[in-house]
Amino acid sequence: MKQITMRFTFLTCMICISMSLSGQEKFPDGTPVPEWFSDSEPVRIENLGTRYVITDFGVVNDSTLLQTERIQVVIDKAEQTGGVVVIPEGTYLSGALFFRPGTHLHLTKGAVLKGSDDISHFPVVTTRMEGQTLKYFAALVNADGVNGFTISGEGTIDGNGLRYWKSFWLRRAVIPKCTNMDELRPRLLYLSRCNDVRISDVHLMNSPFWTTHLYQCNRVKLLNLRISSPYKPVKAPSTDAVDIDVCTDVLIKGCYMSVNDDAVALKGGKGPWADKDPNNGGNRNIIIEDCTYGFCHSALTCGSESVYNRNIILRRCHIRNASRLLWLKMRPDTPQRYEYILVEDIDGDAKSFLVVKPWTQFFDLKGRKDPPMSYSDYVTMRNIELECNVFFEVQKSDQYQLNHFAFENLRIKANNDACDKSIIPVFGWKDVKVEKCYPKN
Numbered sequence: 498m499k500q501i502t503m504r505f506t507f508l509t510c511m512i513c514i515s516m517s518l519s520g521q522e523k524f525p526d527g528t529p530v531p532e533w534f535s536d537s538e539p540v541r542i543e544n545l546g547t548r549y550v551i552t553d554f555g556v557v558n559d560s561t562l563l564q565t566e567r568i569q570v571v572i573d574k575a576e577q578t579g580g581v582v583v584i585p586e587g588t589y590l591s592g593a594l595f596f597r598p599g600t601h602l603h604l605t606k607g608a609v610l611k612g613s614d615d616i617s618h619f620p621v622v623t624t625r626m627e628g629q630t631l632k633y634f635a636a637l638v639n640a641d642g643v644n645g646f647t648i649s650g651e652g653t654i655d656g657n658g659l660r661y662w663k664s665f666w667l668r669r670a671v672i673p674k675c676t677n678m679d680e681l682r683p684r685l686l687y688l689s690r691c692n693d694v695r696i697s698d699v700h701l702m703n704s705p706f707w708t709t710h711l712y713q714c715n716r717v718k719l720l721n722l723r724i725s726s727p728y729k730p731v732k733a734p735s736t737d738a739v740d741i742d743v744c745t746d747v748l749i750k751g752c753y754m755s756v757n758d759d760a761v762a763l764k765g766g767k768g769p770w771a772d773k774d775p776n777n778g779g780n781r782n783i784i785i786e787d788c789t790y791g792f793c794h795s796a797l798t799c800g801s802e803s804v805y806n807r808n809i810i811l812r813r814c815h816i817r818n819a820s821r822l823l824w825l826k827m828r829p830d831t832p833q834r835y836e837y838i839l840v841e842d843i844d845g846d847a848k849s850f851l852v853v854k855p856w857t858q859f860f861d862l863k864g865r866k867d868p869p870m871s872y873s874d875y876v877t878m879r880n881i882e883l884e885c886n887v888f889f890e891v892q893k894s895d896q897y898q899l900n901h902f903a904f905e906n907l908r909i910k911a912n913n914d915a916c917d918k919s920i921i922p923v924f925g926w927k928d929v930k931v932e933k934c935y936p937k938n
Contacts, residue, residue, distance in 0.1 A: 525837035540649035547580035558587030592618025604652025628767035628802025636687035661705035755791025769865035779805030800826025816845035832869035879905035
């Protein structure tokens with residue numbers, strides 16, 4: 498173990514020296530971080546063309562009047578010349594809206610775009626959900642193939658999810674094995690096949706299902722957002738803050754996330770032949786930084802519907818009341834590889850520091866006789882001060898291999914301070930202090 502630690506320390510030092518000499522930051526696998534990631538300016542709507550204020554086109558400030566068609570007419574009009582659909586102060590009730598190429602969305606301070614709590618106001622379309630391409634309900638805000646799409650302003654997109662949440666828990670009480678999708682409910686925001694997206698400053702809240710879902714998108718920036726859903730008195734099930742699904746180059750910066758599920762979840766596909774499906778794929782070059790977390794199931798999760806994740810960075814974040822800091826969900830029915838993950842400069846508290854376990858919810862090999870092997874390699878966690886119940890919640894399994902993990906400069910207070918290093922063959926360990934403490938509530 499001493500030789501392993503020395504080798505890891507040497508490699509880490511060489512990488513740091515290389516970065517300082519080149520003057521360019523690098524991803525965990527050593528490839529340069531593009532300059533694109535350093536630009537975190539919010540959306541400037543003055544550069545986006547004509548402003549189409551919805552109240553100028555017959556939409557009225559009324560939280561009880563469904564106005565989907567009227568708002569969609571404004572979006573379609575904005576498509577003709579390119580421009581910004583502006584939601585002014587007030588509350589406007591709507592079902593699914595579809596943004597077109599050349600259009601943008603801006604919510605002024607005091608504006609609320611409120612989702613209908615009637616699922617019939619969300620058409621069934623071909624979409625992406627839980628690692629599958631299938632027929633399901635459109636989201637409240639949808640954009641497909643809208644390059645350069647932006648959402649901005651100090652207003653709110655409110656999914657109005659309470660009725661959906663209550664119905665979900667009633668269904669679970671009657672049918673305990675019902676899936677997340679069995680309770681029919683829309684997402685808040687779904688972007689697919691969009692490049693060069695920027696979403697800044699708005700409040701995304703009370704989603705009936707996933708809050709922000711990105712599928713096959715490239716160069717997406719989520720800046721200074723507030724993403725929230727409650728975990729009491731009624732839990733908002735499966736309201737992930739951000740789901741990244743087959744995407745490259747994503748920056749999540751300066752956001753507050755507190756939801757009743759994972760804060761940032763990396764998706765990409767599931768099933769015994771998921772790596773052969775052209776609709777599936779990996780996530781690469783994801784940076785989550787300078788964020789604050791309230792209650793959530795995990796600050797960063799790989800899975801549960803995930804095939805390949807590479808070059809993932811979580812850094813400079815404050816965690817408060819999370820269930821887990823880093824969670825690697827290993828599906829025994831899906832071939833997975835999670836590699837080059839860096840978690841650094843974190844403080845706060847969570848129930849678990851690191852969790853790696855088999856994920857068997859709705860397990861289905863679909864007749865495959867040789868269960869696929871999965872891997873997680875080159876995971877580094879460093880410069881972290883955290884209070885937790887469990888430090889190292891990692892299970893050994895014949896269905897996955899863990900290797901090349903590194904813990905460095907950790908100050909941990911944990912009720913369960915045990916760490917079985919033998920589970921991970923190459924395990925760098927430097928300046929790690931774990932202090933026994935009382936469990937968190």
